[in-house]
Amino acid sequence: MSRLESFIHRTLKRPYKLAKTYDAGKGQPVILLHGIASSSLIWQPFYDLDSPGLRIVSFDLLGFGSSPKPDWSDYSIEDHARSVVASIRKLKLRRPIVLVGHSMGSLIATHIAHEHPNLVKKLILYEPPVFASETGHKRYERRKSAYLRAFGYIASRQELVLMYSQVLGQRLKGNTAFSMDRAGWLPFERSLRNTVIHQNTYDELLTIQTPTDIVYGRKDRLVIRVGANQLFASNPNISIHTIKEIHGLTPRSAKYLRDLINQRVYKK
Numbered sequence: 001m002s003r004l005e006s007f008i009h010r011t012l013k014r015p016y017k018l019a020k021t022y023d024a025g026k027g028q029p030v031i032l033l034h035g036i037a038s039s040s041l042i043w044q045p046f047y048d049l050d051s052p053g054l055r056i057v058s059f060d061l062l063g064f065g066s067s068p069k070p071d072w073s074d075y076s077i078e079d080h081a082r083s084v085v086a087s088i089r090k091l092k093l094r095r096p097i098v099l100v101g102h103s104m105g106s107l108i109a110t111h112i113a114h115e116h117p118n119l120v121k122k123l124i125l126y127e128p129p130v131f132a133s134e135t136g137h138k139r140y141e142r143r144k145s146a147y148l149r150a151f152g153y154i155a156s157r158q159e160l161v162l163m164y165s166q167v168l169g170q171r172l173k174g175n176t177a178f179s180m181d182r183a184g185w186l187p188f189e190r191s192l193r194n195t196v197i198h199q200n201t202y203d204e205l206l207t208i209q210t211p212t213d214i215v216y217g218r219k220d221r222l223v224i225r226v227g228a229n230q231l232f233a234s235n236p237n238i239s240i241h242t243i244k245e246i247h248g249l250t251p252r253s254a255k256y257l258r259d260l261i262n263q264r265v266y267k268k
Contacts, residue, residue, distance in 0.1 A: 010072055015082035017090060018059040019066035022047055025055045028265045029093050032058040033084065035103025036196065037165075037180050037188050039065030042102065045254035054261065059087050061105065063187025065179075075190035077199065080108045085116060096121035098261055102249065103127055103222070104191065107201045113212070114204040122264045123212040126257060127247055129223045132202040132231050140227045147224060148197060155192045158185055205232060212238045213260055217245035217253070 008014050021040040022032075024047070034042045040058040047056065060067040062083045063075055073079050088097065099120045101109030106128030113120040131144050154161060165180035180188060205212070214232070216225040225242070232238045241260070245253045 009070065015079075015086040016062055016068045016070070018062060018068075018083050018087040020057065020059055020087065021066065022056060022058040025051055025053075027053040027055055028098060029055045029057060029091070029095065030098045030100060030261060031084075031088060032056065033099070033101040033105030033109050034058070034061060034064070035101075035105050036191050037064075037184070038103075039179060041065070041179075042249050043254075045249050045251045046258065048251070049254055049258050051258055053265070054258075057091065059084065061108070063191065064184065069183065069187055071186060073187075073190070074194050075187050076194040077108060077111050077201075080191070080195060081111045081115065084108060085112060085119070088119070098122045098124065098265060100124045100126065100257060100261070101128070103129060103247065104196055106130075107195055107199055110201050110204050110208070110212075113210040114208050117209055120210050122261070123208070123210045124257060124260060124264075125212065125214045126249075126253070127217050127220050127223050127245075128201070128214060129196055130201050130205065131199060131224075135227070135231060137227045137230070140224060140231075143224045143226065151192055151197050155189050155197070158189070161185070161188070202231070205238065206235055208235065209237060211264065213241060213264070214238060215241045215243060215253075215257065215260070217247060218242050219245060220247040222247040 009016055032040065032043045032046065034040050039060050043058050062073065062080050063069045096118065097120055099109045099113060106125035109123060109125060113123045131148065135141060161180060162182065214228065216228065228240050232240065243253060243256055
């Protein structure tokens with residue numbers, strides 16, 4: 001990192017601008033945020049759809065894909081969100097956006113909508129790994145405890161994760177958005193600890209005023225959806241949906257999200 005870069009971003013705390021990897025269409029701006037250990041490549045099924053009336057834009061999040069990977073960043077949700085907001089503002093859009101997040105991207109999207117309500121018109125969270133505060137729901141609490149232990153274990157096992165990533169890439173012949181190498185370990189590990197494990201997304205969702213759709217995959221084993229309707233019942237701005245999907249984007253789930261966006265944008 002050059003001295004100038006350090007001065008601008010570390011000393012002055014100006015957020016990094018992210019790599020914009022896709023920008024197509026005209027109309028309502030839709031911003032897509034990918035999840036952890038991934039990149040905007042995960043949205044390829046969405047890019048393949050015909051989406052008239054929508055301007056689809058995606059970024060690689062801080063530390064992932066082609067975006068900057070500062071080794072001094074905490075990769076907290078605030079770090080991620082500030083870079084996303086700075087990158088959105090660079091687009092000079094004339095209307096509020098539809099913000100769509102997948103997995104960890106959902107946590108970042110929620111924080112942005114919570115902190116910048118005038119920026120986000122609609123919020124769509126696909127398979128969000130939200131950990132609610134104490135709920136009294138015993139089944140949920142058991143699963144939350146197990147997931148947090150598992151994620152903590154993963155964050156402390158660099159070689160294991162790198163090996164898994166290599167094996168997965170070989171088996172799928174590169175046809176996966178999951179990407180991990182030694183250069184990407186630090187952003188992954190810190191994002192997992194400081195954005196996923198330590199989060200207050202649930203509390204933000206309870207008070208969020210932005211119309212929000214939460215979409216869970218029925219076959220998704222990486223997030224907890226048990227009791228979701230009860231957990232978010234107190235906020236009338238939130239709608240819960242369940243589709244038959246795993247933790248990832250497929251042509252079917254991409255079409256579902258596209259149609260959901262159109263319903264929300266053009267709803268009278």
